[in-house]
Amino acid sequence: MTNGIISKANSKEKEMLERLKLLEQSLVSKSEISIIGHDNIDVDAVLSGVLLSRLLKFLNINANFIILQPIRKHNTYEIVSELTGVNMYSYEEKNEKELRNLFLVDHYETTHKGKVVGCIDHHPTEKENTYEFSYVRNSSATAYLVYELMKIANYPLTAEEAKMIIVSMMIDTTAFKSSKTVSEEVEVAKILAKKFNLDYEYLERYCLCLTPIEKMNIDEITSNGQKEYNYNAHKVKSAYLQLYGMPDEATINKWLTYLKSKVSGKTSSIEMMVFIIFDTKSNITYEYQVMQYYAKKIIHNGILSRGKDIMPEIEKRYCNVKS
Ligand SMILES: [Mn+2]
Numbered sequence: 001m002t003n004g005i006i007s008k009a010n011s012k013e014k015e016m017l018e019r020l021k022l023l024e025q026s027l028v029s030k031s032e033i034s035i036i037g038h039d040n041i042d043v044d045a046v047l048s049g050v051l052l053s054r055l056l057k058f059l060n061i062n063a064n065f066i067i068l069q070p071i072r073k074h075n076t077y078e079i080v081s082e083l084t085g086v087n088m089y090s091y092e093e094k095n096e097k098e099l100r101n102l103f104l105v106d107h108y109e110t111t112h113k114g115k116v117v118g119c120i121d122h123h124p125t126e127k128e129n130t131y132e133f134s135y136v137r138n139s140s141a142t143a144y145l146v147y148e149l150m151k152i153a154n155y156p157l158t159a160e161e162a163k164m165i166i167v168s169m170m171i172d173t174t175a176f177k178s179s180k181t182v183s184e185e186v187e188v189a190k191i192l193a194k195k196f197n198l199d200y201e202y203l204e205r206y207c208l209c210l211t212p213i214e215k216m217n218i219d220e221i222t223s224n225g226q227k228e229y230n231y232n233a234h235k236v237k238s239a240y241l242q243l244y245g246m247p248d249e250a251t252i253n254k255w256l257t258y259l260k261s262k263v264s265g266k267t268s269s270i271e272m273m274v275f276i277i278f279d280t281k282s283n284i285t286y287e288y289q290v291m292q293y294y295a296k297k298i299i300h301n302g303i304l305s306r307g308k309d310i311m312p313e314i315e316k317r318y319c320n321v322k323s
Helices: 004-027 043-058 075-083 142-152 161-170 185-193 199-208 218-222 249-263 306-320
Strands: 033-035 062-064 101-105 117-120 133-136 227-231 232-244 272-279 284-290 295-301
Touching: 004 117, 004 142, 004 185, 033 043, 043 062, 043 075, 043 101, 043 142, 062 272, 075 161, 075 199, 117 142, 133 295, 142 161, 142 185, 161 185, 185 199, 218 249, 227 306, 232 306, 249 272, 249 284, 249 295, 272 306, 284 306
Parallel strands: 033 062, 033 101, 101 117, 117 133, 232 272
Antiparallel strands: 227 232, 272 284, 284 295
């Protein structure tokens, strides 16, 4: 090639072709492959699983997507059924099997029975996995990585599937506002939406996933999306709200007082409660570190990621202090 841009594009294409070949080679001789998303399944895990099962079938590989946990008519279920034609119940599987071949999407290790034969994930970790096939890199969604493979395989993508890819990307990045966003991928999402006549702006608004605080009580508000962490034997919890504009100071103070009472309660073993408000109107992340005797407020520019930006800093603090 004489043109530098073309040869760069070609090397990326070559790399994807190699990856596709490896995917086919490692799976073609397997009797049956079960694709699974992580427990407490989210939109990207469902849709990337369904997309991968379609790609593998197209490649004549015997693969099915299954959901190994009881399905709850929750957030994920609502978004998936409102925006796509995917019915999560048709993938529900109740039995664990020792002899199952598992292919992990949107996570890299599992507690389910079976042998892991492959993994596609967009959360690179310190320790690399040793599965026969693995495609792990930073990306806005696992569904986007599956799309890259579909594209190189000349998979005949439908409008419905293009929508599934865009929705996964938007949900995982707060409609492309979060720090997990990869700008080149946003361009691809826009091109796909245009090509398949999808209402990009409608999807963007929908995928902001605002927390319906007007329908929630204070306990629900202060524990929305709650996660628990154990940092060096220090127990920490986090919760978050996704809002469009901030409530008044009095309301926030009421929430913080409530959180403080939870941290300092007699039976509480929690040392810190990290309460996060993502204000998608002003593009600011408010972080409140609530401890027994004081609360610290940190204002971050942009919509941060709880898992990638905020909690690792908290973890560092507990892991550096010798206790
Ligand atoms: Mn994901």
